[in-house]
Amino acid sequence: xxxxxxxxxxxxxxxSFVAAGFVGRMPMSMVGIGIVLLVSAVTGSYGIAGxxxxxMSLAFAAGAPLSARLADRHGQRRVLLPxxxxxxxxxxxxxxxxxxxxxxxxxxxxAAAAGVTSVSLGAWVRARWSYVxxxxxxRLHTAFSFESVVDEAIFVxxxxxxxxxxxxxxxxxxxxxxxxxxxxGSLALAAQPGTEPPPNPHPPGTRAGSxxxxxxxxxxxxxxxxxxxxxxxxxxxxxxxxEEEGRKALAGVLLGCYALGSGAAALWYGARNWRRxxxxxxxxxxxxxxxxxxPPVLVGNLYLxxxxxxxSGLAISPTIIPGYGLVERLVPPRQLTEGLALVSTSVxxxxxxxxxxxxxxVDGFGAxxxxxxxxxxxxxxxxxxxxxxxxxxxxxxPSHSIAQ
Numbered sequence: 115x116x117x118x119x120x121x122x123x124x125x126x127x128x129x130s131f132v133a134a135g136f137v138g139r140m141p142m143s144m145v146g147i148g149i150v151l152l153v154s155a156v157t158g159s160y161g162i163a164g165x166x167x168x169x170m171s172l173a174f175a176a177g178a179p180l181s182a183r184l185a186d187r188h189g190q191r192r193v194l195l196p197x198x199x200x201x202x203x204x205x206x207x208x209x210x211x212x213x214x215x216x217x218x219x220x221x222x223x224x225a226a227a228a229g230v231t232s233v234s235l236g237a238w239v240r241a242r243w244s245y246v247x248x249x250x251x252x253r254l255h256t257a258f259s260f261e262s263v264v265d266e267a268i269f270v271x272x273x274x275x276x277x278x279x280x281x282x283x284x285x286x287x288x289x290x291x292x293x294x295x296x297x298x299g300s301l302a303l304a305a306q307p308g309t310e311p312p313p314n315p316h317p318p319g320t321r322a323g324s325x326x327x328x329x330x331x332x333x334x335x336x337x338x339x340x341x342x343x344x345x346x347x348x349x350x351x352x353x354x355x356x357e358e359e360g361r362k363a364l365a366g367v368l369l370g371c372y373a374l375g376s377g378a379a380a381l382w383y384g385a386r387n388w389r390r391x392x393x394x395x396x397x398x399x400x401x402x403x404x405x406x407x408x409p410p411v412l413v414g415n416l417y418l419x420x421x422x423x424x425x426s427g428l429a430i431s432p433t434i435i436p437g438y439g440l441v442e443r444l445v446p447p448r449q450l451t452e453g454l455a456l457v458s459t460s461v462x463x464x465x466x467x468x469x470x471x472x473x474x475x476v477d478g479f480g481a482x483x484x485x486x487x488x489x490x491x492x493x494x495x496x497x498x499x500x501x502x503x504x505x506x507x508x509x510x511x512p513s514h515s516i517a518q
Contacts, residue, residue: 118256118385125246127309134306135239136264138299141292142236142462143272145170148280148289153221155285156212166225171466173229175459181233182455183325186448189313190238191304198300201231205293209286235300236261237454244442244450245311252387258438259384262431266377270370314448325453330444333502334437337400338457340495341433342464344407344488347472348372349465351410351484352423354476359416371420375427383432392436392443393506399433400499404492410485440506464491 123129146167153163185193204227211220243257276288325331349369356365388395406426413419438454445453468491475484 119260119381122253122256122260127306128243128246131239131242131303131306131309132260132264134299134302135235135261136268136299137295138303139235139239139265140268140272140275140295140299141232143269144276144288144292144295146466147273148276148292149225151277151280152209152212152285152289155280156215157218162218162221166221168466169222170225170229171462173226174232175463177230178232178234178237178459179325179452179456182237183449183452185233185238185241186311186451187313187315190241190310190451191307192313194233194238194300194304197231197233198297198304201228201300202293202297204228204231205289205296209290209293213286232296233300234455234458235303236265237451237458238303240438240454241311241451242309244447246309254442255388255435255439256384258435259380259431261438262380262435263377263384266373266380266431270373311447311451325445325449325456328444328453329505329508330440330502331453331456333498333505334440334444334457335460337495337499337502338437338460339464339467340491340498341403342461342466343468343471343491344403344464344495345461346465346468346470347484347487347491348423348468350469350472350476351481351487354472354481354484355419356416358481361416364416368416368420368423372423372427375424376430379428380431380435383435391507392439393503396433396436396440396506397496397499397503399429399436400492400496403429403433404489404496405429407485407489407492411482411489414482444506 123132149167149170150163153159153166157163181193181197204224208221208224208228211224240258240261243261244251244254247253247257276292278288279291280286280288326335352368352372353365356368406429409422410419410426413422437457441453441457442450468487472484472487475487
C-alpha cells in the first residue's frame with residue numbers, strides 16, 4: 115500500500131500542490147465552528163451564530179461553482195489571487211465587526227462576502243491531479259483516494275484546533291487561524307503554475323452551459339447532497355449520544371473513529387487496481403454505506419458505538435472516491451473544476467441540513483433516534499443512485515484527464 119502513494123508523490127510538483135491544498139482547505143472543518151464560537155461569545159446567542167453560519171454556507175454554495183467555472187475558463191491563478199485577497203479582507207472585517215460588538219445585522223453581509231469569495235479548494239487540487247496524471251489516467255483513483263485521506267485528516271484535526279484556539283486563546287482566534295490558512299494555502303497554490311490545468315476558453319460564438327445540466331451530474335449532485343446530510347447528522351448525533359452517556363468529552367473520539375474508518379478504507383481502496391466500472395463501484399458503495407448505518411441505530415453503549423462507527427465509516431471513501439471519478443468521466447475537460455466543485459459544494463450544503471435535522475430529532479426524541487437520520491439519508495442516496503444509474507452509465511466516458 116505505501117508504495118502506490120509514494121510513487122504518486124514523486125510526480126513533479128505533486129508534493130507542493132498537495133501541501134498547499136492541505137493548508138488551504140483546513141478551514142472547511144474550522145470556519146463553521148469558529149463562527150459559532152465567536153458569534154455566540156459576543157452575542158450570547160447560538161441562534162444568531164447558527165443563522166450567520168448558514169448565511170455564509172449558502173453564499174459559499176452559490177459562489178464556489180461559479181469561481182470553479184471561471185478557473186476552468188481563465189486558469190486557476192487568475193481567479194484564485196483576487197478571490198483569496200477578497201476573502202481575507204472579508205474575514206478580517208467580519209472578525210473586526212464581531213469584536214467591536216457592532217449591530218448584529220452587520221455580521222450577515224460580511225459573512226456572505228466571506229462565503230461567496232471562498233473556493234472549493236479540494237476540487238481545484240483534484241483538477242490538478244487530473245492534469246499531472248493526464249499520461250497515466252489509471253492512477254487517478256489512487257490520487258483521489260489520497261485526497262480523501264487528506265480530507266479525513268482535516269475533519270479530525272480542524273475542529274479540535276479551532277476549539278482550542280477559541281476557548282484557550284481568544285474567541286476570534288480560531289476563525290482568524292482558519293482565514294490565515296485559506297490565505298497561505300491559496301496563495302501557495304496560485305504560485306505553482308507548472309501543475310495548473312491550462313485555461314479552456316469557450317470558442318467564440320458559443321455559450322457556456324452549466325455543468326449541472328449534464329444528466330450524469332444531475333444524478334450525482336443530489337446523491338452527494340444526501341451523503342453530506344449523512345455526515346452532518348452523524349456529527350450531531352455522535353455528540354449528543356456521548357453527552358447522553360455522560361461522556362461528552364469523548365465525543366471527538368467517537369467522531370474520530372468514524373473518520374478513521376473512512377481514512378483506512380481510502381488507503382486500501384487507492385492501492386488496488388480496479389477492473390469493475392466506476393459506476394458499479396459507486397452504487398456498491400452506496401449500498402454498503404446504507405447497510406453500515408443500521409448498527410448504530412441499535413447500539414446503546416458508547417464504547418461499543420466507537421467500534422461500530424469505525425466499521426460504518428469503512429464504506430465512505432469507497433463511495434466518495436468513485437463518485438469524484440465519475441465526475442471526471444462525465445464532464446468535458448473544460449468543465450472539470452466546476453463539476454468537482456458542484457458535488458463538493460453539495461456535500462457542504464448537505465452537512466448543514468443534516469446537522470439541523472439531526473439536532474431537531476435529538477431535541478424531540480433523543481440521541482439514539484437521531485441515528486435514524488443518517489440511515490434515512492443514505493437510503494435516499496442509494497435510491498437516487500440506483501434510479502439514475504442508467505443516465506450515469508450512458509454518459510460515462512473513458513478517462514480523459516486534462517490534456518493541453
